[in-house]
Amino acid sequence: MIPGRTRARLGWVDAAVLTAVVVALGYVFHRVEAVLEYRWDWSAIPNSLYRWDEETGRWVPNLLMQGFFTTIRLAILSMIPAALFGAVFGVLRTAGRLFPRLLSRTYVELIRNIPPLVFIFIFYFFISSQIMPVLGVEDFVRRASPATLRSLELVFGPAALIPNVISGVICLAMFQGAYMTEIVRAGIQSIPKTQTEAGLSIGLSRWELWRRVILPQALRRVIPPLAGQFITLVKDSSILSLISIQELTFLAMETAVSTTRVFEVWITVAALYFCLCYFLSLLFGRLEKSAAAARA
Amino acid sequence: MIELDGVSKWFGAFQVLRDVRLRVAEGERIVICGPSGSGKSTLIRCINRLEEHQEGRVVFAGRELGADAAGLTEVRREIGMVFQEFNLFPHLTVLENCMLGPVRVLGMTPADARERAMEFLVRVRIPEQAGKHPAQLSGGQQQRAAIARSLCMRPRVMLFDEPTSALDPVMIKEVLDVMNDLAQSGMTMIVVTHEMGFARTVADRVAFMDEGSIVECLPPDRFFTNPADERTKRFLSQIL
Numbered sequence: 001m002i003p004g005r006t007r008a009r010l011g012w013v014d015a016a017v018l019t020a021v022v023v024a025l026g027y028v029f030h031r032v033e034a035v036l037e038y039r040w041d042w043s044a045i046p047n048s049l050y051r052w053d054e055e056t057g058r059w060v061p062n063l064l065m066q067g068f069f070t071t072i073r074l075a076i077l078s079m080i081p082a083a084l085f086g087a088v089f090g091v092l093r094t095a096g097r098l099f100p101r102l103l104s105r106t107y108v109e110l111i112r113n114i115p116p117l118v119f120i121f122i123f124y125f126f127i128s129s130q131i132m133p134v135l136g137v138e139d140f141v142r143r144a145s146p147a148t149l150r151s152l153e154l155v156f157g158p159a160a161l162i163p164n165v166i167s168g169v170i171c172l173a174m175f176q177g178a179y180m181t182e183i184v185r186a187g188i189q190s191i192p193k194t195q196t197e198a199g200l201s202i203g204l205s206r207w208e209l210w211r212r213v214i215l216p217q218a219l220r221r222v223i224p225p226l227a228g229q230f231i232t233l234v235k236d237s238s239i240l241s242l243i244s245i246q247e248l249t250f251l252a253m254e255t256a257v258s259t260t261r262v263f264e265v266w267i268t269v270a271a272l273y274f275c276l277c278y279f280l281s282l283l284f285g286r287l288e289k290s291a292a293a294a295r296a
Numbered sequence: 297m298i299e300l301d302g303v304s305k306w307f308g309a310f311q312v313l314r315d316v317r318l319r320v321a322e323g324e325r326i327v328i329c330g331p332s333g334s335g336k337s338t339l340i341r342c343i344n345r346l347e348e349h350q351e352g353r354v355v356f357a358g359r360e361l362g363a364d365a366a367g368l369t370e371v372r373r374e375i376g377m378v379f380q381e382f383n384l385f386p387h388l389t390v391l392e393n394c395m396l397g398p399v400r401v402l403g404m405t406p407a408d409a410r411e412r413a414m415e416f417l418v419r420v421r422i423p424e425q426a427g428k429h430p431a432q433l434s435g436g437q438q439q440r441a442a443i444a445r446s447l448c449m450r451p452r453v454m455l456f457d458e459p460t461s462a463l464d465p466v467m468i469k470e471v472l473d474v475m476n477d478l479a480q481s482g483m484t485m486i487v488v489t490h491e492m493g494f495a496r497t498v499a500d501r502v503a504f505m506d507e508g509s510i511v512e513c514l515p516p517d518r519f520f521t522n523p524a525d526e527r528t529k530r531f532l533s534q535i536l
Binding site: 204 | 344346369370372373375376377379381383384385386387396397400401442445446449
């Protein structure tokens with residue numbers, strides 16, 4: 001992309017930084033080895049990822065991988081409503097009329113100014129005790145035919161956990177949506193007013209103006225910050241462990257306790273999160289490039 | 297066809313338009329000139345209601361422009377507008393810019409809209425640029441694309457808001473040539489411009505605006521040789 005990009009060459013500043021990093025890492029390693037005297041034992045880890053199931057005679061995911069898959073499901077499932085909240089409230093945030101602006105402002109400020117954890121404690125109680133029974137999710141799952149149940153399980157994970165996962169998704173989407181609202185608003189406001197004028201002057205209706213002129217440009221501009229927010233969403237899904245959503249962090253706590261290998265388990269979990277998030281940032285990087293190519 | 301009757305407008309406490317009266321007949325070509333800040337742009341933006349006036353009446357083809365939003369899009373599709381900064385849609389190709397209105401507003405099929413768009417791109421002499429995005433075009437080409445985009449709606453009137461002010465001399469000529477052609481074809485035009493050569497050769501009447509009002513509005517031969525008002529004389533001596 002950048003024309004005439006130079007080959008990497010090591011200057012003395014780079015060398016100094018590199019040395020400092022190596023020394024710091026060496027020091028940490030030394031402290032852990034010599035002073036902390038922690039005895040590493042990774043033997044429990046493979047088994048907590050996958051275990052041999054005697055009954056079926058197959059390898060099946062154990063707690064950590066189950067949690068990892070739930071985290072992926074949570075992430076994908078909540079991205080959709082979160083983006084939807086972000087788009088709708090972001091548009092309302094720039095509305096000419098006062099009421100829609102007030103509504104979306106209230107939503108954003110309410111969520112941005114409460115710690116996510118506190119919001120989730122309050123909101124989860126409300127969702128799980130009030131909204132889930134109304135939606136009738138549990139009944140639906142119980143009465144579902146084997147065929148629907150199989151497709152449900154593909155999307156939401158093990159049947160017993162479906163209400164649990166859905167509550168988690170709603171919580172996560174609600175509070176991530178607020179941050180996305182602000183990103184979308186900034187994108188919309190970065191489109192000059194002259195674009196609106198040009199659209200109106202060829203007779204476009206308000207809806208067509210948004211659909212064909214403003215939103216395509218605004219969304220293209222917010223791909224990078226939105227991608228960042230999606231990755232934040234994946235990482236923030238870990239706080240759902242505190243309302244007993246059985247995702248990666250929640251099951252990692254259990255595994256850490258049951259195996260007593262605290263560092264080993266958490267380092268493994270960190271690696272899993274890293275892989276997932278890094279994969280996403282590569283994916284979004286691609287998307288950004290193809291959007292840029294489409295514009296040129 | 298267009299009638300402005302006692303139109304006044306304020307930006308806050310500042311009065312931009314003072315009791316403006318102007319009648320434009322079908323096929324007529326009006327050039328509006330005047331010092332910057334005199335309200336020329338605001339005036340023509342009131343004609344398709346990109347700006348709202350506070351007093352007086354703006355009537356287009358017998359329909360008064362008011363707060364009635366449904367009728368407004370009807371009126372706007374019949375009034376083409378060309379801006380100083382072109383305002384093409386940067387995410388669409390030139391061809392798509394031209395097709396957007398016909399497809400989404402007039403309900404034409406994409407094939408018909410494409411045919412019409414190409415016809416007008418030929419008329420503004422940039423058919424070979426159809427597949428490019430606006431950022432890849434020169435200023436003069438962009439402005440001609442913007443003119444084609446407006447013409448694709450087959451408007452009854454074309455408004456030009458300083459169409460050549462953002463261009464260098466070579467490009468100015470390209471754009472003025474296209475506007476000349478358009479005038480030859482009998483299009484009703486209202487043009488805000490400092491191009492006095494264009495005013496002299498193309499305009500039926502030239503209006504001079506100062507401090508929000510139309511000082512005088514005369515055929516070009518009288519406007520340039522024998523204006524009545526002191527302010528017009530001073531302006532002409534500065535600009536010519």
